Amino acid sequence: MITGPVLETHHDFRLVPAALTLWLGVLAGLLWNSWFAFVFGLAAVLTAGMLLRRWRATRPRWFAGAGALLVSGLVLAGPLHVRLLDARHDPLNALAARGATATLRVTVAERPKPIRTAGYADQQAGVRSVAVSGTIVSASVNGRRVASTGRVVLLAPAGQWGGVLPGQEVTANGRLAPPRDGDLTIAVVYVRGPPVQPGSVPWWQRTAESMREALRHACSVLSADAAGLLPGLVVGDTSGLSSQVDREFTEAGLTHLTAVSGSNLAVVAGAVLLLLRLLRAGPRLSASVAGCALVGFVVLAGSEPSVLRAGAMGAVALLALALGRQRSVLPALAAAVIVLVALEPAMAVSFGFALSVLATAGLVLLAPRWVEAMTRRGVPLGVAEGLAIPLAAFLVTAPVIAGMAGQVSVVSIAANVLAAPVVAPATVLGVLTAVLAVVWPGAAELTARLAGPEAEWLILVARHASRVPGAVLPWPSGWMGGFLALVVLTVLVLALRLPRLRVGFALVLVAILLFVVPVRVIAPGWPPRGWAVVACDVGQGDALVLATADQDRAVLIDAGPEPGPADECLHRLGVHKIPLVILSHLHADHIGGLDSVFDGRSVGALAVGPGRMPGWAWRQVASVAAQHDVPLLELELGRRLEFPGLSLEVIGPRYVSARQDDDVDGTGINNTSVVLRAATPAGRVLLTGDVELQAQGDLLASGADLHAEVIKVPHHGSRASLPQFLAAPNARLALISVGAGNTYGHPAKSTVDSLASDGALVARTDTDGDTAVIAENGEPAMVRRGK
Numbered sequence: 001m002i003t004g005p006v007l008e009t010h011h012d013f014r015l016v017p018a019a020l021t022l023w024l025g026v027l028a029g030l031l032w033n034s035w036f037a038f039v040f041g042l043a044a045v046l047t048a049g050m051l052l053r054r055w056r057a058t059r060p061r062w063f064a065g066a067g068a069l070l071v072s073g074l075v076l077a078g079p080l081h082v083r084l085l086d087a088r089h090d091p092l093n094a095l096a097a098r099g100a101t102a103t104l105r106v107t108v109a110e111r112p113k114p115i116r117t118a119g120y121a122d123q124q125a126g127v128r129s130v131a132v133s134g135t136i137v138s139a140s141v142n143g144r145r146v147a148s149t150g151r152v153v154l155l156a157p158a159g160q161w162g163g164v165l166p167g168q169e170v171t172a173n174g175r176l177a178p179p180r181d182g183d184l185t186i187a188v189v190y191v192r193g194p195p196v197q198p199g200s201v202p203w204w205q206r207t208a209e210s211m212r213e214a215l216r217h218a219c220s221v222l223s224a225d226a227a228g229l230l231p232g233l234v235v236g237d238t239s240g241l242s243s244q245v246d247r248e249f250t251e252a253g254l255t256h257l258t259a260v261s262g263s264n265l266a267v268v269a270g271a272v273l274l275l276l277r278l279l280r281a282g283p284r285l286s287a288s289v290a291g292c293a294l295v296g297f298v299v300l301a302g303s304e305p306s307v308l309r310a311g312a313m314g315a316v317a318l319l320a321l322a323l324g325r326q327r328s329v330l331p332a333l334a335a336a337v338i339v340l341v342a343l344e345p346a347m348a349v350s351f352g353f354a355l356s357v358l359a360t361a362g363l364v365l366l367a368p369r370w371v372e373a374m375t376r377r378g379v380p381l382g383v384a385e386g387l388a389i390p391l392a393a394f395l396v397t398a399p400v401i402a403g404m405a406g407q408v409s410v411v412s413i414a415a416n417v418l419a420a421p422v423v424a425p426a427t428v429l430g431v432l433t434a435v436l437a438v439v440w441p442g443a444a445e446l447t448a449r450l451a452g453p454e455a456e457w458l459i460l461v462a463r464h465a466s467r468v469p470g471a472v473l474p475w476p477s478g479w480m481g482g483f484l485a486l487v488v489l490t491v492l493v494l495a496l497r498l499p500r501l502r503v504g505f506a507l508v509l510v511a512i513l514l515f516v517v518p519v520r521v522i523a524p525g526w527p528p529r530g531w532a533v534v535a536c537d538v539g540q541g542d543a544l545v546l547a548t549a550d551q552d553r554a555v556l557i558d559a560g561p562e563p564g565p566a567d568e569c570l571h572r573l574g575v576h577k578i579p580l581v582i583l584s585h586l587h588a589d590h591i592g593g594l595d596s597v598f599d600g601r602s603v604g605a606l607a608v609g610p611g612r613m614p615g616w617a618w619r620q621v622a623s624v625a626a627q628h629d630v631p632l633l634e635l636e637l638g639r640r641l642e643f644p645g646l647s648l649e650v651i652g653p654r655y656v657s658a659r660q661d662d663d664v665d666g667t668g669i670n671n672t673s674v675v676l677r678a679a680t681p682a683g684r685v686l687l688t689g690d691v692e693l694q695a696q697g698d699l700l701a702s703g704a705d706l707h708a709e710v711i712k713v714p715h716h717g718s719r720a721s722l723p724q725f726l727a728a729p730n731a732r733l734a735l736i737s738v739g740a741g742n743t744y745g746h747p748a749k750s751t752v753d754s755l756a757s758d759g760a761l762v763a764r765t766d767t768d769g770d771t772a773v774i775a776e777n778g779e780p781a782m783v784r785r786g787k
Contacts, residue, residue, distance in 0.1 A: 002229060011365065013295045014065030015334035018044075018072040022341050025076045025346035026084075030184070034084035041077025043070055068338070075342055083345060087184045090150045094140055096176040096187040097427035102141045106134035106152065108168045112161055115242055118561040119588025120540060120744075122614040122669065125243070125562050130158045133185075137169060150186035151346075153179070160194035162239075165209055169199035184346040208300050209716045212237055214437030215430070216443040226455035230448065232258035233423070233455070234430030235301040244564035244596055245459060252465035252474045253394070253401070253412025254419055256359075257458065259352060267427045268297050288291070300434060312336040329364045333357070351404040355397050362396035363389065387417060393613060396534065398489060403482025408473045415465040418460050427453035501721065528783040532682035533710065533735075533773040535785075536560065536569035537765040540739030540746070541589030544687065544712060546678055547574060549645030553577040556597060557676070557687055561589040561739075569770055570597065572785075579604040579643060582635065584689030585673040586617035594621065598628050606639045607633040611672030635674055651705075652691065654698035670715060671695035682775040683709030684727050690715040696725040709733065710773055713755065717747020717764075726751070727758045733780055740766040740787075 025040030048070035050064075093103065112130035119125030131152040139146040154161070154172055164170055174191035202210075212235060219227040219240075228240035234257050238246070249255045269290040276286040298311040323364045337357055340347050347353040367388045376385035394413050402408050409415075429451035437444035466472075475481055527534065536543040538560030546555040560566040570578075578601055583591055586608070597603065606625045612618045625632040641648040652675030673689025686708035691699070692715060699706065700722070711731040714721055716738040734755045738746045747764065757764050761782060763771040768784040775781070 011330045013330065014062055015068050015331045015338070017065060018068035019334035019337040021069060021336055022072040022076055022080075023348055026341055026345045026385060029081070030345070030349050031086045032099050033356055034081060034088055036636045037083045037084055038046050038077050040506075041073045041075070041081065044073025045077065046073075048073055060282050061165050068097065072338060080345055085183075086152055087186055090186040091146050092136075092139060092148045092150065092152075092176065092187045093178075095146070100176050101174070102139055102176050102189070103144070103171065103173050104152065104236070105137040105169060105171050106132075107137055107155065108164050108166050108170065109133045109135055109151070110166055112156075112158070112164060114162075114239055115155070116160065116246070118243075118539060118541075119592040120561060121589065122588050122617070123588055124616055124620075125588050125592040127158045127162075127239070129155055130161050131155055132161055132164060136586050148186065152187050152189055153185050154189045154191050156191035157194075161191070164195055164198065165201045165205045167202040167205050169197075170195035171197045173724060196710065204299050211434050214441070214444070215434040216240060218433050218441065218448045221445050222452045222455065225459050226452050229455045229459060230426065230433075231259070231639045233426050233458075234434060236307075243562050244567070245462070247564055248459075248462040248466040251407075251409060251413040251542065252462040253409035254415055254458065254462050254465075256355060256397075256401075257419070257423060267424045268431055269294050271424070271428045282659035284546055297431065301430075308340075312340055330361075333360055333364065339353070351400055354400045358396040358400060359393050362392040364702045366392040366395065377596050388502055389420065391417075395489070396649075399482045399485035402475045402485035403478055403480070406475055406477030406481065408475045408485070409465075410473060411465040411468050413774035416460055418465075422454035422457050426451050426458070426503075429454070429584075438552055467568065492623055526785050528772050528774050530774050531573070531582055531683070531772040531783070532680040532775060532780075533678075533685055534573060535568070535712070535735040535737050535763070535765055535771045535773075536566055537769045537785075538565035538569065538593065538737070538739075540564075540716065540718075540742045540744070541592065542584065542689070542712075542737045543569060543593065544735075544737070545570065545575065546646055546648075546685075548579075548643045549763060550577070553579060553643075555579060555646060555648070556641060556687075559589040559597050560586055560593035562592045564593065566593040567596040567599050570601070572770065575601070577602050577604075580607055580641065580679060581605070582607045582648075582674060582676070583609075583621065584675075584687070584754040585609060585669055586614065586621065587690065590690075591617055591621055594624050595627075598624075603628065603630050605631045605633055607635050607674075611633055611669060613669055613672075649677045651675050651677050652699050654694050654702050654704075655695070667692050667694075667720075671716075674684055675699065677705070677708065680773075682773045682780040683732075685710040685712070685773070687712045688714040692718075692720040696722045700728065710735065711760070712737070713747070713751065716742075716744070717751045718744070719750055721751050721754075723754050726754050730758070731755075732758050733772060733782055734760040735773075736762065736764045736768045740765055 021040060021044045025044070028040060029035070029037030048066050050772050051066040051293075052070065062293075110438075112131045112132045115131060116127055117123075117125065117129075133151065134154065135151050136148050139148045154174070156172070156174075172189060172191045172195060173193060174189040175191060177188045179185040179188050212231065215231050215234065216227075216237070216239075219230045223228065228238075228242055229245060231237035231239075232241050238258050241258065246255075246258075249258060257501040272290045272293045273286050276289055283290070294311060297416045298307055301307040318760060339351070367385075370388035371381070371384045372394065372557045374388065375381055391413055394416060398408070398412075401412075429447050433447040433451065434449060435446045461508035476484060532547050534545045534547075536545060539562070542558040543560040543566040544557040546557065548554055552574055554570075554573070554577075556566070556570070557580050558583065578597065581594070581597060581603055582651070583594070583606065594606075606621065608621065622632060635650045637650055637654070638650070639650040653672050655671070670690040670692050671694050673691045673695065675689060675691060675695075676687040678685040678687060684707065686706060688711065696714070706725075706728040708729040708731055710733045711726070711729045713726070713734050713736045717736040736747050752762055761783060763782050765771060767787070769787045770784070770785040772783045773780050774783055
């Protein structure tokens, strides 16, 4: 927060040209060609030389700025250009292009970053691998030593590599692959085995890891979502953050809260300064103690390059707090950019670095002016700061976030305004919890509980913000998407500043409010009146909702691959009571979102078929049932289930293999899917789970009545379907639940063509979004929500 009055409106921009030249030169060199850095540097040197000659007598105040530009140009055209060339021509680059297998001795640079994946088949959702950034100490390919000291990224199993720490040397064996463009990384290494010959860990890293572990343990007294969020707010530890909360924070524009940034350090240092101010400590003592707190926080957060970057930005904010002079902050920020990019050129293409710099600049240049303008108009200081700070941060970081996420959150400003009051208390309480957890666990649990309501509030804000219709708009990703967002933002700012354009902008805004908002928000047209069945868009998985005669009550068949999407679908339908959740079988893409289905809803019971494999999935389902105190039932063949306006009959599976544990490709488990025939106001619906050839043949041979107006196509429309089985229902409508861009080839063209040739109208959730079946003039009809 901005403390005290706004003292100055003039800023010292003398170092800004040097910082921008160095940053943009390295950025161009990494994204396009290393010679761009040389050209930028040479242009800076020539420009600085001309300015030094002209300004020696006329503008002595700007002489230092021209000198800094000269130094930046020399560094850019010299050492940095050479470093970029070396990285581009490293010997491992050519070997990575050929997919060679290498043995690397690497010094770990950062904590392992978890890579979350959605569940599918018998693969459990969650973190199965981690990305570990490191610097090569030695390398060999086929026993031949390779002269390389570049940086690599190891993609390795989470269980074996999740515990390595920065500063530790490890040996890795794996296959090389080319790195992504625009980075100093010379290769990506796909590692299969554990780290070999792990070296010692620096004592400060061991201490920091023990504090982080103690923090996670102390937070376990909170709810699962809050316990995963609080370490992320404090030290950027998102290992316990659920995929649902992670997605909601991204869509609400709050994802910056779970990454260590300059604001984290500014909050901690600001709290220390406030305490020292109450104790009437002098400015030098206050700055010294706050600086020590900042160093301690950097060590706690991991002392990684990203954290050091945040430390530098936090030091700039600390300088503003300690000196109370805005004029000194901008030169400090520019100097920090120059030093960081010169020492670590890869930061020039880091979205996190851009966010830190721009957010700090926005708080220095824009927020104080806006606070002063609002207070002059009678707005209370606290309210003015609460509005100006998140608005300034959003405005200057919006282009970067748009390019980074490939989407624009239109609710970001409101969400950040609502979140702002609790971020600082949660951060301070979280740091106290981390410190106390090592020496006094009981007190740490108390401070964690005090931070719990703040974490729950942030989760509540993110959840409701992400549920606003049209909350997220698609946008081009990457740096070009960021540049496009910058152009749009610039046009909007100019439109607001120029009187003539301001009128046009106001007319456009009125048109949006009159036509777009009523269509997208006030009356979104979903769910359609009288819906009977909805196939939810949950990605590569299944979740179908069957309506009952009660308005807010429905039966759910499967829950999708991960927490969140099925919950959102039920929320859109207004379903608050679920008398029965049926899991067709225990593959991850059908049970992964089960826990989130209980969020804000009453569930009567869980029901499964005869299959009990894979074992981890059965244990997970049993655990969820026990946690929410609902009965777990088995649906036997011939069982009939009656609800007001809905009836279900179990007609499969007819055969269950006794050797599911030997199932290699998941076919055996798929064939244990519960097959249901539902009677709804829109007609009969055949719900087939993921049954494949054998189970489909068993159903055909049994003589079971498969006739239905609607069929849920088996196994996401895979090619493992018998044409006779698809034709047997003589269905008018076919629902395919499938994820966009999946790598399994679903749905197969042959399956879609077979359905169409049988006269069925086919709907796919990957292209149509949520799809509802309604009764129209006594016949079933489809309504697509759209993506």
